[in-house]
Amino acid sequence: MKADSKIKSFFYPSSICVAGASSKEKSIGYEILRSIKEFGYTGKLFPVNPNSGSILGSKCFKTIEDIHEKIDLAIIVVPKTFAEDSVDSILKKGTKAIVLITAGFKETGSEGAVLENKILQKVNAAGARLVGPNCMGLINTLDEIKLNATFVAEKPAVGRTAFFSQSGAIGAAVLNSLRDTDIRFAHFISAGNKADISEIDILEFWQTDENISVMTFYLESFENGESFINKFIQGDITKPVIILKAGRSEEGIKAASSHTGALGSSDRVVNAALDQFGIIRAESLNELFNTSKGFENFALPKGSRIAVVTNAGGPAILAIDSIVKEKLTPAKLSIFTKKKLREIVRAEGSVENPVDLLPGGTPEQFKAVNEIAAADENVDAVISIFVEPVMVPAFDVIENINSIKSEKPIYQVVMPLPEFWEKYRRDSKYKIPLFRNPEEPAKVISNILFFEKRKVKRNYFQPGNSKIKSTDFITESSKRTDTGFIGHKILERITKVYNLPMIQSDFIPLEEITKTSLKINFPVVLKGISKKVIHKSELDAVKVNIKNKEELLLAAGSIKNNFEKNNIELEGFLIQPFIKPKHELLIGGFRDKSFGPMIMFGGGGKYVEVYDDTCLKSACLCDDDIEEMIKKTKIGKILEGVRGEKPADMEKIKNVIRSSAQMMLDNPDIKEFDFNPLIVCVDDSISIVDARIKLVP
Ligand code: ADP
Numbered sequence: 205m206k207a208d209s210k211i212k213s214f215f216y217p218s219s220i221c222v223a224g225a226s227s228k229e230k231s232i233g234y235e236i237l238r239s240i241k242e243f244g245y246t247g248k249l250f251p252v253n254p255n256s257g258s259i260l261g262s263k264c265f266k267t268i269e270d271i272h273e274k275i276d277l278a279i280i281v282v283p284k285t286f287a288e289d290s291v292d293s294i295l296k297k298g299t300k301a302i303v304l305i306t307a308g309f310k311e312t313g314s315e316g317a318v319l320e321n322k323i324l325q326k327v328n329a330a331g332a333r334l335v336g337p338n339c340m341g342l343i344n345t346l347d348e349i350k351l352n353a354t355f356v357a358e359k360p361a362v363g364r365t366a367f368f369s370q371s372g373a374i375g376a377a378v379l380n381s382l383r384d385t386d387i388r389f390a391h392f393i394s395a396g397n398k399a400d401i402s403e404i405d406i407l408e409f410w411q412t413d414e415n416i417s418v419m420t421f422y423l424e425s426f427e428n429g430e431s432f433i434n435k436f437i438q439g440d441i442t443k444p445v446i447i448l449k450a451g452r453s454e455e456g457i458k459a460a461s462s463h464t465g466a467l468g469s470s471d472r473v474v475n476a477a478l479d480q481f482g483i484i485r486a487e488s489l490n491e492l493f494n495t496s497k498g499f500e501n502f503a504l505p506k507g508s509r510i511a512v513v514t515n516a517g518g519p520a521i522l523a524i525d526s527i528v529k530e531k532l533t534p535a536k537l538s539i540f541t542k543k544k545l546r547e548i549v550r551a552e553g554s555v556e557n558p559v560d561l562l563p564g565g566t567p568e569q570f571k572a573v574n575e576i577a578a579a580d581e582n583v584d585a586v587i588s589i590f591v592e593p594v595m596v597p598a599f600d601v602i603e604n605i606n607s608i609k610s611e612k613p614i615y616q617v618v619m620p621l622p623e624f625w626e627k628y629r630r631d632s633k634y635k636i637p638l639f640r641n642p643e644e645p646a647k648v649i650s651n652i653l654f655f656e657k658r659k660v661k662r663n664y665f666q667p668g669n670s671k672i673k674s675t676d677f678i679t680e681s682s683k684r685t686d687t688g689f690i691g692h693k694i695l696e697r698i699t700k701v702y703n704l705p706m707i708q709s710d711f712i713p714l715e716e717i718t719k720t721s722l723k724i725n726f727p728v729v730l731k732g733i734s735k736k737v738i739h740k741s742e743l744d745a746v747k748v749n750i751k752n753k754e755e756l757l758l759a760a761g762s763i764k765n766n767f768e769k770n771n772i773e774l775e776g777f778l779i780q781p782f783i784k785p786k787h788e789l790l791i792g793g794f795r796d797k798s799f800g801p802m803i804m805f806g807g808g809g810k811y812v813e814v815y816d817d818t819c820l821k822s823a824c825l826c827d828d829d830i831e832e833m834i835k836k837t838k839i840g841k842i843l844e845g846v847r848g849e850k851p852a853d854m855e856k857i858k859n860v861i862r863s864s865a866q867m868m869l870d871n872p873d874i875k876e877f878d879f880n881p882l883i884v885c886v887d888d889s890i891s892i893v894d895a896r897i898k899l900v901p
């Protein structure tokens with residue numbers, strides 16, 4: 205993979221101009237110049253303002269044209285009405301990287317959107333790239349650059365984490381909190397309206413930048429979820445990526461006409477896609493940066509067995525609870541470890557996990573106990589908790605533990621007096637990040653283990669050629685039923701080419717049902733069919749286990765009645781063999797507007813929405829994903845056999861999931877499909893007895 209080399213100019217410019225620099229304190233044009241100067245930018249700086257001779261000791265240029273040197277990066281803070289002119293001048297100068305901080309574009313309505321688009325087209329035509337508009341700038345803390353082109357005056361410390369924020373306010377809030385949170389950055393970028401540069405460009409760039417080891421994102425939308433996850437599918441992204449995605453409460457897909465669509469809210473799609481490709485989804489800013497610190501500043505845990513060391517009972521219980529909640533394991537300390545601990549821990553203290561030194565625990569004891577715990581072969585990571593009592597100084601305890609050399613991570617939770625933090629920041633030799641709450645490290649560990657587990661290279665299914673000609677779809681879609689679903693014939697064809705186990709169905713026109721010459725192998729199921737009806741059961745139009753002609757005619761009469769009562773035209777009947785269901789499954793899929801083809805597996809039947817026992821994934825599956833989809837659902841566990849029951853023929857079921865996913869990947873014309881139910885019988889045979897496929901309009 206090759207990132208756009210122009211993106212590099214945003215973070216590593218040798219020269220920058222600030223168009224709209226101002227001498228008015230507190231104005232953005234002033235504050236941004238001040239941030240740049242105070243942070244100590246190492247390159248050349250050209251402020252531009254038609255009316256000022258100099259600002260903050262820098263010579264001001266009246267126009268961009270007056271600058272006779274090369275400009276790598278232009279930062280534009282002029283009022284909206286001058287934005288287009290400024291962009292014109294900068295492009296004429298040959299600058300390829302522009303940050304448009306000015307607001308008042310797409311975010312304000314259609315007029316703003318038009319102007320934004322106009323500017324974007326000019327930038328595109330010139331082969332340049334644009335960050336923003338409506339953003340708060342960017343930062344590179346690295347010594348060679350030292351650029352703080354934001355209007356937040358805080359001075360971020362150098363780290364190996366990079367942070368992308370779609371919201372300027374969230375970006376500012378994080379920067380404002382740096383002294384408290386000890387977050388260290390290499391790069392920060394506020395993306396604003398993402399007119400041109402989006403999370404995808406930055407993801408690619410940071411992957412190639414060796415100064416970055418962890419990427420963090422605050423997103424409100426995915427510009428193109430499918431391309432984003434594609435980078436992971438192709439194996440291009442190998443660094444940890446942590447995303448805080450806002451907008452969880454977004455409604456489900458509106459007016460979904462299939463079960464699968466109704467169950468696939470956009471937030472579920474985001475969750476599914478991120479989870480599948482090893483992208484960590486954080487639930488809060490705190491978790492986002494705690495996790496990045498976990499990657500950046502600690503050895504990586506190799507397993508899930510956690511020892512807790514403490515001087516107080518309560519916080520240790522909370523820590524153990526969080527370990528269990530995160531599906532980690534409280535470590536079982538070896539007899540040897542416990543013996544060694546006993547030499548240090550007083551008789552009233554505990555040498556079981558959590559190891560409790562009691563409030564009297566000294567800095568030396570804390571160090572020794574942490575060392576012993578970390579050395580135990582049954583331990584993968586240690587959480588050390590220190591609540592400051594009057595007699596033991598927090599700083600000494602924390603530094604003593606920091607000095608331990610271990611291949612395993614030791615996460616320290618400290619609950620000290622307020623003075624501690626300043627002293628730690630000033631005097632600590634190690635400056636290893638600390639946690640403030642006993643529940644935090646477990647989440648960090650589970651996020652890291654998730655990433656490590658997903659990191660292995662996997663073979664995802666790739667789209668192939670459509671097995672059904674697009675023209676067939678088109679002819680068929682012109683005949684499409686009112687509900688948008690394709691007709692019976694083509695449905696049979698497509699399910700056949702994908703080897704999907706469709707039950708034999710015969711269509712009987714309305715008037716022929718009474719013919720005595722009908723040859724039927726009872727028992728059968730009779731279904732009333734109409735263009736207008738999606739869920740037949742709702743009209744009581746599915747009659748099962750019909751044993752003879754008499755019952756068949758009764759059933760047909762009853763279905764006819766139900767349709768008449770509801771004023772819906774009945775077009776005919778489907779007759780299928782009745783098979784005795786042991787389990788009813790759902791396999792469905794839909795094309796998400798951002799993340800593309802998705803696949804769902806779970807419990808099926810009439811009550812799918814009520815039980816919602818389903819697992820959703822991108823259709824770019826690998827075999828492990830299919831395994832996981834089954835394992836994650838309750839019906840999957842039942843299929844594997846409970847209470848001595850014989851397991852179902854899982855290979856057959858996996859094949860249906862596999863082929864359905866392939867069908868979705870191969871045929872962009874398919875918008876949605878539902879196989880509900882796929883019936884699993886006692887004799888292990890499986891049949892799809894009800895299928896719907898909907899085409900893209
Ligand atoms: P709907 O349009 O309401 O989804 P279905 O065709 O899925 O109609 O049938 C509803 C229910 O009837 C199924 O969930 C299943 O329990 C039962 N059923 C349908 N077809 C058969 C069949 N061929 N054999 C046995 N049971 C069936």
Ligand code: MG
Pocket residue numbers: 809880881894
């Ligand atoms: Mg059904």
